Amino acid sequence: MLPELDKFEVKNYWQRAHLDSFLELGWPSSKNEEWKFTSLDRLIKKPFEIALNPEGDIKYKLAPDIKDSYKLIFRNGIFDSHTSKNAAHNFTINNVLEDASAFTTINKSFLKNHPIFNLTLGAMRSAIVIDVDNASSDIPPIIELYFTGGLIEQSSHPFVMIRLGKNAKVNILETHCSVNSLSAPIVFVELSDGSVCDHVKCQVAELNSDQLGLTLISQGTGSDYRNFTLSSGGNISRSELHLNLNGEDASCHLSAIYLGNKDQHIDITTRLHHNVANCKSEQVIRGVLDDRARGIFQGKIRVAPEAQKTDGQQMTRALLLSRETEADTKPELEIFADDVICSHGATIGEIDEHQLFYLASRGIPEMEARSMLIEAFLIDTLSEIRVPEFEKQVEYYIQEWVSQSTNLSTLTV
């Protein structure tokens, strides 16, 4: 059953402590190595306060509905029990603060000095934990998280934890579509031994909104986690993912597509910790940038001394559609074990003139040809998504972006 989230008390000593840490350290400056490429100056200058009421409708241009999913809707960061449907699913939902084990896990987290982590834990109005124990079921259920919010000059800070029991399976779709000045949700997925999770995040917020969501993952023995992030919305956005491989033979696959135009700043940051031996990680990132947009990929792989036989791969490619864009890639390998295979690679390119001419010579108009080539550039990464329903969602947003982007270019020619 749903807990009485309306009566959820925010002001407790624990949240106070997180807010105090945030206040003590302040917003990250560009001197902070972790935030070197992403300045929050534009955000800090905006006046806003923490939202207290669940307001704001879901953006009208969302991808078509997914059937039979369990939808949880957060408006202004506040869990809206009226609009969420727990169809035929048997998830257990609790308040994080009343769940000793969830509480302990969060307290043990290694992100003590992370500004957004502290801010959101301190400011959160809704913090829920969902337990999935369905080892016997064949088809993984779908949980959808909508982060919406209709008010600018407000910020939203929801916290969602999803715990997969032993051998449990779940597919998670996050849709970030708020117009809040700042949306900074934390989604924490804990995978017990043998559990499997496909997790897709679509950050398609309005362009006046800043998006600083955190994704935290911890993986047990033999678990299989697959994340795909699409980031095309927001003014300043940073999709930051911290993943801990804590059990042997676990594997994770992270892929992301970022699409930017106008003056957007899109940051994809991953921190991957191989803490034990025999784990495998793979990361594939593709970006397309137009106008004056800037795209960042920072990927750190840390291999602990005991994490022998680690296999960590990272590949990023960016396609630049205008001369004024900038793509930065910062791979970081911190390897403390000796028997490991780790590699990374990065390329940056433009649309190929030969390919454009080939398409033109067949009568295909330039804008259509460009769209075809942009979509072709993304298709491999898109097909990393294993859940067909999720792939359709992402495809919808990509097509939306590409058609908008190429139409805009025709106007400026």
Add this chain to the structure above:
Amino acid sequence: MSILDIKKLTASVDGKEILHGIDLKINPGEVHAIMGPNGSGKSTLSYVLSGRMGYEITGGDVLLNGESIMELEADERARSGLFLAFQYPVELPGVSGMSFLRASVNSRLRERGEEEVDQLSFVKIVRAESKKLGISDDMLKRAVNVGFSGGEKKRYEILQMALLKPSMAILDETDSGLDVDALKIVSEGVNLLRHPDRSMLVITHYQRLLSHIIPDKVHILSEGRIIKSGDKSLALEVEENGYAGINDAA
């Protein structure tokens, strides 16, 4: 009225003049061949005609079906009925063959105000045409030209020509890279597309192709100029004496 009428065409690439004044008229239904040594400007002519960026027309005019195409972009020229079978077809990783073929055909139908072809009937048409050219279903499923052998790429060009039904087709060394059997299949494919309303300009180094696709006229291009024109026997002459002999004759 000729389908293609090239008048005193001069063109340069990267500021360097490559074509020094070409005159060529092709009447409806005619097949003309262009032969010429490496670097004489054959591919350049085909790119200039099809409107490739960087291939600048510096003088003269080109009429397609009586209208100048000088001001038209490459895609507009294609939609007005011009087709180029590339000497080196371009690979398009990630672009599915079927959707590429359909986008090409639909762009032409849209231009003519005709209804676009639906996916199912289109697949049927493509399968039928592919069969004639010995193109396998597997090839159709792959991304455009990706992983195709040299000969497969050439067949795929002719498949596109068959689907697009151009009024003027330029075939740039479609025979290079083809084995004996493939040459026969492709030539037969091309011959099937010969039509009173369709003209072709076949660029080749070898008389062998011209014994399959019999041309109405043969032109010799050398250093950016047509130095000699004649009937199909001119190709045989080249085969026997090389271009040096032609130069002497001219």
